[in-house]
Amino acid sequence: MEQDLFAGIDIGGTSVKLAFLTRAGEMIKKWEIPTDRQDNGARIVDDITLSISKELPSESSLLGAGVGAPGFIEMETGFIYHAVNIGWRDYPLKDELEKALGVVVRIDNDANLAALGEKWKGAGDGTNEELFVTLGTGVGGGIITRGQILHGENGMGGEIGHITSIREGGAPCNCGKFGCLETVSSATGIVRLAKEKRTENQSSLLNQLEENELTTKAIFEAAEKGDTVARAVIKEAVEHLGYAIANLANALNPAKIIIGGGVSKAGDSLLVPLREVFNQYALERVAESAEIKQAHLGNDAGIYGAVWLAIQAQKEEITR
Amino acid sequence: MEQDLFAGIDIGGTSVKLAFLTRAGEMIKKWEIPTDRQDNGARIVDDITLSISKELPSESSLLGAGVGAPGFIEMETGFIYHAVNIGWRDYPLKDELEKALGVVVRIDNDANLAALGEKWKGAGDGTNEELFVTLGTGVGGGIITRGQILHGENGMGGEIGHITSIREGGAPCNCGKFGCLETVSSATGIVRLAKEKRTENQSSLLNQLEENELTTKAIFEAAEKGDTVARAVIKEAVEHLGYAIANLANALNPAKIIIGGGVSKAGDSLLVPLREVFNQYALERVAESAEIKQAHLGNDAGIYGAVWLAIQAQKEEITR
Numbered sequence A, B: 001m002e003q004d005l006f007a008g009i010d011i012g013g014t015s016v017k018l019a020f021l022t023r024a025g026e027m028i029k030k031w032e033i034p035t036d037r038q039d040n041g042a043r044i045v046d047d048i049t050l051s052i053s054k055e056l057p058s059e060s061s062l063l064g065a066g067v068g069a070p071g072f073i074e075m076e077t078g079f080i081y082h083a084v085n086i087g088w089r090d091y092p093l094k095d096e097l098e099k100a101l102g103v104v105v106r107i108d109n110d111a112n113l114a115a116l117g118e119k120w121k122g123a124g125d126g127t128n129e130e131l132f133v134t135l136g137t138g139v140g141g142g143i144i145t146r147g148q149i150l151h152g153e154n155g156m157g158g159e160i161g162h163i164t165s166i167r168e169g170g171a172p173c174n175c176g177k178f179g180c181l182e183t184v185s186s187a188t189g190i191v192r193l194a195k196e197k198r199t200e201n202q203s204s205l206l207n208q209l210e211e212n213e214l215t216t217k218a219i220f221e222a223a224e225k226g227d228t229v230a231r232a233v234i235k236e237a238v239e240h241l242g243y244a245i246a247n248l249a250n251a252l253n254p255a256k257i258i259i260g261g262g263v264s265k266a267g268d269s270l271l272v273p274l275r276e277v278f279n280q281y282a283l284e285r286v287a288e289s290a291e292i293k294q295a296h297l298g299n300d301a302g303i304y305g306a307v308w309l310a311i312q313a314q315k316e317e318i319t320r
Helices: A046-057 A092-102 A110-122 A187-198 A215-224 A228-250 A264-268 A268-281 A284-288 A299-317 B045-054 B095-103 B112-122 B187-200 B215-222 B228-252 B262-266 B268-281 B284-289 B298-320
Strands: A003-011 A015-022 A027-034 A060-068 A073-074 A081-085 A089-090 A104-108 A132-134 A139-147 A256-260 A291-294 B003-011 B017-022 B027-034 B060-068 B071-076 B081-084 B088-091 B104-108 B129-137 B140-143 B256-260 B293-295
Touching: A003 A046, A003 A299, A003 B104, A015 A046, A015 A215, A015 A299, A027 A299, A027 B112, A046 A092, A046 B284, A060 A092, A060 A299, A060 B228, A073 B187, A081 A092, A089 B298, A092 A104, A092 A299, A104 A110, A104 A299, A104 B003, A104 B104, A110 A132, A110 A256, A110 A299, A132 A228, A132 A264, A132 A284, A187 A215, A187 A228, A215 A228, A215 A264, A215 A268, A228 A268, A228 A284, A228 B228, A256 A268, A264 A268, A264 A284, A284 A291, A284 B293, A291 B003, A299 B060, B003 B027, B003 B298, B017 B045, B017 B298, B027 B045, B027 B298, B045 B095, B060 B112, B060 B298, B081 B298, B088 B095, B088 B129, B104 B112, B104 B298, B112 B140, B129 B228, B129 B262, B129 B298, B140 B228, B187 B262, B215 B262, B215 B268, B228 B256, B228 B268, B228 B284, B262 B268, B268 B293
Parallel strands: A003 A060, A060 A104, A132 A256, A256 A291, B003 B060, B060 B104, B129 B256, B256 B293
Antiparallel strands: A003 A015, A015 A027, A073 A081, A081 A089, A132 A139, B003 B017, B017 B027, B071 B081, B081 B088, B129 B140
């Protein structure tokens, strides 16, 4: 059967994830190839192109591609200023891919694409007003207003991990500031808090864990068992996160607040107390219209979002 | 000379301000009429219509009207759920005005229209990414993303006055919460802080002022003269405002942050320390691309924004 397909491409430092999706959002095939970082990533576009043409089902045509890329991206032109993990510097990724693939290409960053993916096929239920938060190594964010990503003036829109949560005496953040939300509510931040607090209470279950066993999963499990230290750690992380998203929600008035990333796997153990803190700080009408949900699509969210962008771009091409 | 004109209408509890503007944004005439609140505001639309037809210059035609209205508005339909100051309840203001005036009408709230007005003809220099903050009796806000107002899910977008600035022990706010930005950085909030702090230091110049003389203007003047209490009051108000807008800017990445309302008349005495606090909490790339400016249009900002909306609406009508 002849089929119109779109490619979703997620470029990471070690591998490139690829998938074909239909216009309706059905994932037909998913695979990955290694990221060739030699010569400042000069061969990556060719590798992607070759792999796509090899994997494209016979009698199918490729209509567009969406790409998640790391680093500072100029969204409109798909120009990468600098991607440390890959080696690209002043690299016209969109132009190179469009030339090589012969179809329209759109590029955005991971958190923004995950926000779009969740809107389209995940927890967003097609909402036009979404705040997406990803709690992983860091805290990432993607904001959707009137159905489109909020990029802001120079692509920094949605950088909610660097909202200052602790105004004085906060831990240093990778961004150079102190006390960012990321330092307390990311997986890294939660583990850091646990390390600090378990030394203060030797009877805590957390002290039975080796350094490498002290994960957010283990901390949530200890909290379930009633461990007061684990509970205090989660309370602190949730308090800062709930406060930050409530303040944002007063400005953005989102319909869906979607929590993704590794920490979100805690499910209701995270979402129930988060909702409580959120309600405390959000305006009543804002709280009433905002649903806080766990992300549905996991690591595939970015691929879905990339394809959604590609579909929009292809529609625009046709009507132009 | 025959001229195409647009009406800007700003409906308040005591008066309705009206103006005619050209498509280029030149204000041709400005006047006001009293707000007739009898019978739950039933005659206001007729009063406006009569006044517009009387004032419309001969040989000119009215092409559209933009309206600033108080209360909870459903933006798309221009339906007013409840406007306490006027008496309207479940009132289809847009439909009524379109029927009476015979032109397309657009409605939004004051702060959103002021944000659009400043973008079009004021301090915004035509920016598509703006955070507008008005410091008056309360703290209002209007957010522009991709050139349009951010309304959010149910019209609460931009309600930044109710961001929680003081997490514990804050003053009660009109919204029912405690410690909102509005309780410390509005004119009312600044005066309240001054009243509290001047009793602690009898040598403060602020103690020479009667209750009704204790205005933000007087407080800024005392600070200029070196009064430590006045300076502490301003420092506190600015610290909370700068922190709130920096956190918002990390999410919104605005090009222009425009400060309006009575308190903004302090000019650099407000903006210089505000910028300092802002830079402390905003990401470097966010701070670099954000200009903090005093609003230019004063009380006329809403009229300009209303007309801008009306012009967009009329363009859409034509291309439909």
